Amino acid sequence: MVHTDYQCPACHGALLDAGLNCSACKAAYAQVKGRPILFRADNDLFSAGDYADAKPDDAAPASRKSSLTGLSVNLSIDRMIPKLLAHLGDQPQTLLVVGGGRQRGWLDPMLKAGAAHRVIYCDVDKWADVDLFCDGHDLPFADGFADVVIQTAVLEHVLYPERVAAEFARVVRPGGFVYSELPFMQQVHEGAYDFTRYTLGGHRRLLNAFEEIETGMVAGPGTALLWAIENFALAFSGGKTARRILKGAVRILFGWIKYFDHLLANKPQAMDGASCTYFMGRRAEMRRSDADIIASYRGQKHIEHI
Numbered sequence: 001m002v003h004t005d006y007q008c009p010a011c012h013g014a015l016l017d018a019g020l021n022c023s024a025c026k027a028a029y030a031q032v033k034g035r036p037i038l039f040r041a042d043n044d045l046f047s048a049g050d051y052a053d054a055k056p057d058d059a060a061p062a063s064r065k066s067s068l069t070g071l072s073v074n075l076s077i078d079r080m081i082p083k084l085l086a087h088l089g090d091q092p093q094t095l096l097v098v099g100g101g102r103q104r105g106w107l108d109p110m111l112k113a114g115a116a117h118r119v120i121y122c123d124v125d126k127w128a129d130v131d132l133f134c135d136g137h138d139l140p141f142a143d144g145f146a147d148v149v150i151q152t153a154v155l156e157h158v159l160y161p162e163r164v165a166a167e168f169a170r171v172v173r174p175g176g177f178v179y180s181e182l183p184f185m186q187q188v189h190e191g192a193y194d195f196t197r198y199t200l201g202g203h204r205r206l207l208n209a210f211e212e213i214e215t216g217m218v219a220g221p222g223t224a225l226l227w228a229i230e231n232f233a234l235a236f237s238g239g240k241t242a243r244r245i246l247k248g249a250v251r252i253l254f255g256w257i258k259y260f261d262h263l264l265a266n267k268p269q270a271m272d273g274a275s276c277t278y279f280m281g282r283r284a285e286m287r288r289s290d291a292d293i294i295a296s297y298r299g300q301k302h303i304e305h306i
């Protein structure tokens with residue numbers, strides 16, 4: 001029998017349910033604790049052998065509320081997820097969370113609030129609480145499989161963001177949706193797996209297969225300043241204990257700075273220094289033009305090149 005959810009990440013062939021073997025290229029895929037491990041054999045970074053001891057992290061955070069000792073605010077997700085769900089209506093839909101990490105604990109109740117939606121979580125992180133392990137560059141789903149793709153702070157950690165964005169456009173059905181949060185002014189936060197940042201304009205270009213419904217600020221210049229202060233302090237010491245003390249001191253002394261973002265959220269000029277932006281869009285027939293993206297800039301640093 002053919003697996004109804006997943007397909008071969010290498011050749012897009014159908015996967016046979018028994019043993020997860022590809023019916024086309026004959027590649028064989030493993031599972032760990034019932035979770036498929038669907039990486040291409042030529043993936044340089046991830047392979048099935050790395051996931052033998054994978055298990056969900058029981059310490060998954062239950063909420064995403066900002067606290068005084070946290071480094072960021074999130075001005076968008078509590079407001080945007082209900083908006084996204086309103087577009088979906090009452091019929092159960094398939095939502096795919098790429099790079100789901102350990103978000104299921106708090107995200108699932110939000111996504112399933114309105115209807116009995118099916119939510120599938122995937123990630124490369126073997127400690128992630130996911131339904132399958134796969135690489136965003138080679139999503140093991142058929143064209144148009146999902147009604148929605150969600151990514152929050154994942155695309156800055158992938159090798160080729162445009163390729164992953166193209167996979168989003170492929171696996172989302174025409175008329176389906178994307179919700180994306182992507183950092184702009186944020187220091188390295190994922191060690192060696194941290195490659196790039198995007199302005200809101202760059203975020204729009206990356207997701208130009210989707211017609212823009214709404215964009216805005218996840219976290220603003222207050223959060224960016226707090227990150228900068230912490231990283232300034234951390235630059236003085238490589239010692240583990242000293243860094244822990246510095247982090248604690250910065251967050252206690254300056255944690256309040258991030259709350260200025262609540263005042264700045266709707267100020268266009270604040271977007272030029274935002275810590276993180278969001279994009280919600282609908283899968284379009286045509287790519288959005290670069291001229292249209294440039295015309296949609298709403299910061300206050302107006303420069304004319306032509």
Ligand SMILES: [Zn+2]
Nearest residue numbers: 008011022025
């Ligand atoms: Zn195959």
